[in-house]
Amino acid sequence: MHDHEPRDPLSATLKTWRHEPASAPDFDRAVWDRIHHTQAAETHAPFAALLRFPGAFPLAASLAVLLAIAAGTSTAFALNRSQSSERMAAAYARSIDPIQMTDPRTVPHTHSHP
């Protein structure tokens, strides 16, 4: 009677087997290339991060539209105020300047002469 089965050579081989893969020679460079490429792409598209969050984009776009409306309105107010000041300053100058008042090319003056 045999107490032991004949030893399996495969088992012994697996117990002693070691896998030592050779490192890729350009592994580090490839990783850094990918990092640099990603950073460059984000630099060229500063709002690209928003595109990765579709839920946030409509909110940001709505805020941008509101800001644009505010900017347009305030620019119109500033321009109108400037034009109004210029117009009134010209009218005031005309009202105190005898040369402009009597110039036939300008509007008639408002003095009642003695």
Add this chain to the structure above:
Amino acid sequence: MSPLARYSLIALTAAALAFGVTHFALKSTADTTAHADELGWLKKEFDLTAAQTAAVEKLHADYQPICAAHCERVVAAREKLANATDPDAARTELARLEAVCRDATHAHLQQVAAVMSPDEGARFLALVGPKVSGQTHAAPLGLK
């Protein structure tokens, strides 16, 4: 078209529309009030106090007869020049009268500016000075 470009276009359109509508509305309002009195404008534009407003009104009232007299003389000199047998003499007289008018107008502006605070007075001269006869944008009244 990308979402970013689409929303940018919408924002630009909204800004342009807001500008156009506001500018048109304000311009229409300004056109209907274009003949508002100049003293009221001075008071509002240069934040005049009640005392300053009264002082400017007095200066304006005092200047009115002077201005009217100058107007009358300038008109007479122009008519004289138009019918003159000696145009050079008439032209010289008109130039002299216009110089007197300019001096009086400049003096009046300086007096009005002196009533205001220094900053507002300087702004007043910078805004109105170039619009008075004989002034250029290069050398507005009171500014060196």
